[in-house]
Amino acid sequence: MYNFDFEKPSTIADAVSAMAAEEAQALGGGQTLIPTLKQRLASPSKLVSLSGIAEMKGVCEADGGISVGGATTHATVAAEAGAYPALAALASNIGDPAVRNRGTIGGSLANNDPAACYPSAALASGATIETNSREIAADDYFQGMFTTALEEGEIITNVRFPIPEAASYQKFEQPASRFAMVGVFVAKYVDGVRVAVTGASEDGVFRWTEAEEALSGNFSADAVEGLSVSGDGMISDLHGSGDYRAHLVKVLTKRAVAAAS
């Protein structure tokens, strides 16, 4: 690891000022960033830890939705997001217990790993990503693998999820890393169904709109039976071909609909 300065502010305002330094970078739980630093793939001048900012931690219910602080760990979401069971279940299956005890929702959404779990929940729920300076709709936030609408120095302070009538996240784990080989989040709202797919596409998380239309008319696993997903543009690697991932998208969507509660 290259060396860097370390700062641990206790308010969002202080974190924003600390982030103004040249090459400063936010540190959430470090569960992605620290391994990256070990490989010398990043060389920040300063890490600004968000773990001491009380106003960015915890889960609360508000206006038919839940609000999760940007520095809330996966373990806390698993334990406290009971009002949105599919979200709590997703958090309880990220990585392993020690990763869940440190890793945060803000870090996961900022990183936007193409195989990460949270991006599918945010996109399928039509969540709102709040930063220190603005609010971003999930539909505008995800812009391809490891790419988001965040500007340099911008911090995710909070994420708001409207609670669906029924939802489920189904993850086909890549057994060595426990990331999603493919993961599908289905959420049924009064005004329609949203289906978000992670792990599969070379463009990162995406909405499977044909399935959304079919399911909005008939919320049953049979509704997607006749649809097909193309392997073009799907990730092909040693864990599975693009065609295999495309196949999993449909299988997992059906499972998610069947399991949605």
Next chain:
Amino acid sequence: MANITMTVNGKSVSGEVEGRTLLVDFLRTDLRLTGTHVGCDTSQCGACTVHVDGIAVKSCTMLAAEADGADVSTIEGQANADGSLSAIQAAFQEHHGLQCGFCTPGMVMAAADLLKKNAKPTEAEVRHHLEGNICRCTGYHNIVKAIMAASGQDVSQLAAE
């Protein structure tokens, strides 16, 4: 360099660290507590598991500076006050829950974390909790058995493969 202070296994300790110093390096190099192991460079093996303020973390994936002011416990603090093995450690010995022993400190710390939250876990719960702890020798069966036994459950029917 920054000065940090924390409680490790009940004793107050301090030291000078760089921004990049990992908690595991502070424990092993500065404090000479070499029971906590480093088995990988990718945050996947769990050999480095310790407790920080009562929760299990991978000490290879946390900066020492992040643990400033925290209460840390490591494998060196697990034995009973009279020096005898803790119930979990004794069960690992009794049920042959280790071979080379490299993963064992992390396994014991992960087990202690589980049993604190869930005093009588099922076999499936033990296996789910150990997903971040890799063992290259035992095949896990006896580790699971040891943890079930340490929780006071009858393990005579568990597979002994």
